[in-house]
Amino acid sequence: MMRRLVSILLIAPAWLIPAWAAPPKPANLAPVKWVNPLGGTDSSHAFSRGNLYPAVAVPFGMNAWTPQTGLDPDGWTYRYDAQQIRGLKLTHQPSPWINDYGSLSLMPMSGELHVLDKDRGAYFSHEREAAHPYAYKVKLLESGIWAEVTPTSRAAVLRFTYPATPKAYVVLDAFPKGRKTVGEQAIGDVSVRVDASRRRIVGISRYNHGGVPANFGHHFIVEFDQEIADCGTWDPSGPRKETSLQGDHVGVWVEFKATAGLTLQAKVGTSFISLGQAELNLRREVGEQSYSAVEARAQKAWEDALGRVKVEGGDAASLEVFYSCLYRTHLFPRTFHEVDAAGKTLHYSPYSGQVEPGPLFTDNGFWDTFRAAFPLMALMQPGLDNQMMQGIVNAYREGGWIPEWQSPGYRDCMIGTNSSAILADAWAKGIRDWDGRKAWEGMVKGAHTAEPSSTSLGRLGASHYDRLGYVPSDVKIDESAARTLEYAYDDWCMWRFGKALGLPAAEVEPYLRSSRNYRKLFDPGTGFMRGRLQDGTWQSPFRPDSWGGVFTEGCSWHWTWCVFHDPAGLSTLLGGDTAMAAKLDSVFTTRPTFESSYYGGVIHEIAEMVVADMGQYAHGNQPIQHMIYLYDWVGQPWKAQRWARETMARMYRPGPGMYCGDEDNGQTSAWYVFSALGFYPVTPGQTQYALGSPRFTKATMKLENGRTFTVEAPGNGPDKPYIQSATLNGKPLNRNWIDHAEIQAGGVLRLVMSKQPNLKRGTRPEDRPYSLSRDPEASEGR
Numbered sequence: 001m002m003r004r005l006v007s008i009l010l011i012a013p014a015w016l017i018p019a020w021a022a023p024p025k026p027a028n029l030a031p032v033k034w035v036n037p038l039g040g041t042d043s044s045h046a047f048s049r050g051n052l053y054p055a056v057a058v059p060f061g062m063n064a065w066t067p068q069t070g071l072d073p074d075g076w077t078y079r080y081d082a083q084q085i086r087g088l089k090l091t092h093q094p095s096p097w098i099n100d101y102g103s104l105s106l107m108p109m110s111g112e113l114h115v116l117d118k119d120r121g122a123y124f125s126h127e128r129e130a131a132h133p134y135a136y137k138v139k140l141l142e143s144g145i146w147a148e149v150t151p152t153s154r155a156a157v158l159r160f161t162y163p164a165t166p167k168a169y170v171v172l173d174a175f176p177k178g179r180k181t182v183g184e185q186a187i188g189d190v191s192v193r194v195d196a197s198r199r200r201i202v203g204i205s206r207y208n209h210g211g212v213p214a215n216f217g218h219h220f221i222v223e224f225d226q227e228i229a230d231c232g233t234w235d236p237s238g239p240r241k242e243t244s245l246q247g248d249h250v251g252v253w254v255e256f257k258a259t260a261g262l263t264l265q266a267k268v269g270t271s272f273i274s275l276g277q278a279e280l281n282l283r284r285e286v287g288e289q290s291y292s293a294v295e296a297r298a299q300k301a302w303e304d305a306l307g308r309v310k311v312e313g314g315d316a317a318s319l320e321v322f323y324s325c326l327y328r329t330h331l332f333p334r335t336f337h338e339v340d341a342a343g344k345t346l347h348y349s350p351y352s353g354q355v356e357p358g359p360l361f362t363d364n365g366f367w368d369t370f371r372a373a374f375p376l377m378a379l380m381q382p383g384l385d386n387q388m389m390q391g392i393v394n395a396y397r398e399g400g401w402i403p404e405w406q407s408p409g410y411r412d413c414m415i416g417t418n419s420s421a422i423l424a425d426a427w428a429k430g431i432r433d434w435d436g437r438k439a440w441e442g443m444v445k446g447a448h449t450a451e452p453s454s455t456s457l458g459r460l461g462a463s464h465y466d467r468l469g470y471v472p473s474d475v476k477i478d479e480s481a482a483r484t485l486e487y488a489y490d491d492w493c494m495w496r497f498g499k500a501l502g503l504p505a506a507e508v509e510p511y512l513r514s515s516r517n518y519r520k521l522f523d524p525g526t527g528f529m530r531g532r533l534q535d536g537t538w539q540s541p542f543r544p545d546s547w548g549g550v551f552t553e554g555c556s557w558h559w560t561w562c563v564f565h566d567p568a569g570l571s572t573l574l575g576g577d578t579a580m581a582a583k584l585d586s587v588f589t590t591r592p593t594f595e596s597s598y599y600g601g602v603i604h605e606i607a608e609m610v611v612a613d614m615g616q617y618a619h620g621n622q623p624i625q626h627m628i629y630l631y632d633w634v635g636q637p638w639k640a641q642r643w644a645r646e647t648m649a650r651m652y653r654p655g656p657g658m659y660c661g662d663e664d665n666g667q668t669s670a671w672y673v674f675s676a677l678g679f680y681p682v683t684p685g686q687t688q689y690a691l692g693s694p695r696f697t698k699a700t701m702k703l704e705n706g707r708t709f710t711v712e713a714p715g716n717g718p719d720k721p722y723i724q725s726a727t728l729n730g731k732p733l734n735r736n737w738i739d740h741a742e743i744q745a746g747g748v749l750r751l752v753m754s755k756q757p758n759l760k761r762g763t764r765p766e767d768r769p770y771s772l773s774r775d776p777e778a779s780e781g782r
Contacts, residue, residue, distance in 0.1 A: 041656035042079045043096070047611075048604050048620065050659035050668075051096050052328075053078035054131040058298050059305045059330040060361075060384070061153040062338075063270060064091050067124075067138060068105055071117055072175060073209070075099045080656040084121030085138060087173060088149045088158060090220075090270070094332060094363035094665055098407045099209040101178070102218030106266060107171045108160040110143045115171050115234040115253055133327055134298035150295040152285035153335055154278075158266040159291045168258035170266065171234075172222065175207040176249035185214035193244035194252045196228040201252050202275060211409040213353035218270060219278045225265040230255040265291055272348040272408075273355055277338055284339075305330050308380055311676070313697025313716060320654040322676050322695070325669035329376055332369070332665040333361035333388060336408060350409030351399025361391040362406040364665050367414035368622050370421040372670035375681035379743065382431045382704055389426050389434040392419060396442035401457040412454045415479055415552055416486035417446045424493040425684035427500055429740050436501050443494050447487075447511075459487055464534075469517040473531035473539045473550050481521055481531045481550035482623075485562045491515040492565040492772060493685040499777075512778055518563050522573045527583065528556040545616065548598030553605050555594070557587060557616040558624040564683045567633035568771030577634035584631060587624075588615040588643070608661040612651065617643075619651045620661015625671050626682045629690040632736035633768050637691065638722050638757030640736075644675050644692035645721035677701070678711050678751065679738055687740040688769045691762075693721045694751060707746030713753050720753040725761065736762040737769040 043051045053076075057064035068089040069082035075096025077089060087105030107120050114120040128139035135150040146161040162168045174190045181187065192203035204217040231254045233245035239253055256262060269282025286294060306326055311319065337347035337359045347360040366374075377385040395409075396402045402419045405411040423439050426432075448466060451457035461471035461480065465487055471480040492515035498508030521529045523538055531539035531550035544556040551559050560583075563570040571580040592610045596602050608620035618624055628647060631640035651660040652672055659668055674680045678694030699711045726733040729747040738749065765774075772778055 042081050043076060044604075046604055047607050048659070048662050049657040050661075050663040051076075052659075052663060053091070053093070054136060055091075055331055056131070056133065056136045056149055057151050057331060058134070058153050058301045060333070060335050061151060062335045063151065063154060063156065064331065064334075065089065065136065065149045065151055065156055066091050067136060068117070069121075073099060073178065080126075083123055085124050085140065085147075086117045086121045087171070088136070088147055090156070090268070092334065092363055092408070094334075094365070094407050095662075098365075098405075098411060098413065099178075101208040101212065101216075101408060102205050102270075102272065103175045103207045104203070104205050104218075104220055105173045105175075106158055106222070106268075107173070108140070108143075108145045108147055108162070108264075109169045109171065110145065110162060110165040110167055110258070113167070113169050113171075113239060113253060113255075115173075115239055115251060116236065117173065120171060132299070133302045135295050148291070150291060150298050152294065152298070154271065154281040154338065155267065155269045155285040157286060157289075157291045157294045158268065160262075160264045160266070162258040162262045162264070164261045165258050168256045168262055168264075170224075170254050170256070170264070172201055172203075172252040172254075174203050174205045174249075174251055177206040178208045179210050179212070180248075182212060182214045182216075187212075187214055187216065189246040190248065190250050191244070191246040192233055192250050192252045194228075194231045194233065194254060195243070196231050196254075199224045199226070199228055201254070203252070204275075211407050211411045212350050213409070215353050216272075216350065218272055219275045220271075221269045221275065221278050221282055223267045223269075223282070224254070224256075225267075226256050226262065228254050229257050271338060272336065273338055273346070277340065280341060281338060302327075302330075308702045309673075309677075310700045310702075311696040311698070312700075313713075314695060317654050318648075318676075318695055321652045321658065321672065324654075324658065325652070325672040325676075328663060328669035329373055329666040329673060332373070333364035333391075333406070336360040336362045337391075347394075349394075349398045351395055351403075354398075356394065356398055358394050359387045359391045360394055361388050362408040364407075365405045365414055366418040366422055367404065367416055368662075368664035368667040369670075370418040370425075370684055371622060371625060371667055372674055372681055373666040374422045375425055375684050376666075376670045376673060378426055378429045378431060379740070380701065380704070382426075382429070385426055386431045386433050389423060389431065389439075392423065393435050393438050393442070396438065401451055402439070402442040402446055404456045410454065410457060412456050414456060415460070415483050417443070417459055417490045418486065419443075419446075420490040420493040420497070421684045424497040424500075425681075425686075427497055428685060428687055436497070440494075440498060440501060440503065443497070447491070447494065459483070465514075465517070468520075468534070469514065470520045470532055472534040474533045478548075479550060479552045481529055481556075482552040482554075482559055482562075484521055485518050485529065485559060488515050488517040489562070489564050491517070495778075496685050515565060515772060516569070518566070519569070519573060522560075522570075524573070527574060529560045529562075530556055543595050545593045546595040546598070547603070547606055548596070552623070553603075553621050554618060554623045555616075557590070558618055558621075558627075561627040561630060562623055564626065565685065566772035567630050567682075568768070569773040571634055572773065581631065581634045581636045581639070584627070584634070584639070586615075587617050587627065590615050592616060605661065612660055614647075614650070617647075618661075619647055620659070620668075622662075622664065622667055625668070626680065629680050629682050629692060632690045632762065633771065635763040635765075635768070637736045637762040637767075638759065640690065641693035641721050641723055642757070644680075645695070645718075648672060648675055648695055649718065678713070678749070683770060686770050688737040689740070689743075690769050691723070691726075691736050691738065693723065693753075701743070703744060703746065705744060707744070709743045709746055710748045711751065712748055713751045716751075716753045720755055722754045722757040723761065724752045724754040724758045726751050734761060734764075735767040735769075 271278035676695035
């Protein structure tokens, strides 16, 4: 049944971004669309609806392909409201704010030759467009050409079907270099060469927006299955007859005979290591296979990936959203390693500039993904998660710092040392076939120093934090309060990880002490976290709805809850569980006011919070996404159930504007996947999941160890968000959490859902999930 269900989801004819996993809708069911006052369906600097493009890839593949509607270097490479397509683009873009690297595109055309992206646009319609995770197809309306692409991890096959025409072209664009220098070294030229006798193009794309050494290049081979009638190269000045060209921005044009029509296949192989490796990748992953055969393999890969979780009992919209979100969690981080002719795993390192042994992954911002995307990986694919931990350690070995944002190498973006949470979480869940001692070495370095030219390697303000227990707001370091709160949580992760490694107490106990530093930013006079000066006084003036400044992409309404590791300790600061519950309530009942002078205007995260109309709750950005589940820590779990279900219903809608804000590398999608299953990892670094409210009547997880874990909620529906009672493998479950080991052991979590809350279940202190303040191994005297 699961195979059949997933097949239907994947081949559905509807075109939705990002919801390719849509089951057919009954004719009398009107589609649900999220309409907001700003209008439109596309993401922009002013308002984000996910920042997505239709990524055609295999799960965690090295490359993705997408239709290109924008002009380089526009970060929004595809816009749903655009009218023209300018090529099928090989992309590695993890975010429009980070942009792309190693790109190339192929564009078919007939009649007059146009090589520049501003000139080669072709009109298209969503009525003649089909997108699936495993394939994309579109009709270029003026020419009548059908353009298609289907992927492997490091290669792809494109198919162009021309009507009868005397001039049939394909234009390859290797894109400009982008960042011209890295440090004091110039990036090499983009180079292309066409060999008509072998029906192939070879080249190197140097395209990048940072995060690469001077010798960076993406090597590619394009092989056609038809004879080339004419060919040449081009640069911004126009087409040339030369068959090879180097420069800042170059490309190739080829002509084929299509007087009676033509179906043309182009096989593309790529490598970050060498041209020879690109050819090996092409032979190994495509070889002599046809477009249809490669498409069938890619479809099977997605059926297997999405088929790990089977949900039942939801309506068409909830199924569409769930599988769309699950799809997003299988795109990042991308594989960056390759396999040589001897079968050895190796990679070009964007950290050392050398070819290095072992696995490596990239295109990920840990500030976002430590929260739920990596924990989902640890739950469902621990073997792959283990490889990813190996890759993080390899990055440290090769570059001297544990990365926090990778694309493909170090990027200067966001705050914290959240790699500690990802590594500690994997280790806590038994995923340990990687060098923990080396990882510890990198954690310690990052905890006490900062890379001078970056704000995202190590800890900016580490010396102040180590001396005062917080980063002051008057030392010219932005986001000082947010940094302090994240450093405290990261220190707790280090304490847990160091203890699990068996390190001496003298090495790990200091991190236990500093993990309580969050308390130094709590102001009992206002009941909020706030910035503090070096002399210990509070930064003034203070407004809890003031965005930016001492906080990152949010305000104190959001960051006050960022005590992932010690909600019980936060409750004590707030005056006890009743007071904390009331404070949580106020997030939803306080009007969505804001003060934005720090930014000089309204940033998209602010607009998204206001439009969401859920008070100060800003689900469109990551800092507060866990906050709903904190009700489990204060004896009012029914409120977690109510708000989790309401957020799923209100903030995720099928269609081009599916998300209510940024969808960063799968994090906002992973929130939905976990929440729809009925539990959420509030505190990565330990093994408990807080219970919420499942979206479906049944969800079956096929675990990597061969067991299955099922969440049953018979009779569940939109009007039944509350858990009346629960059993785990037939035994009563009164607590507000379930353990990772209990899921991995397999079994059944059965939840009786109701329209009315059970005000007695889950209210005892022993029913609450983990908190540092209640950890018997973490006494204050240490």
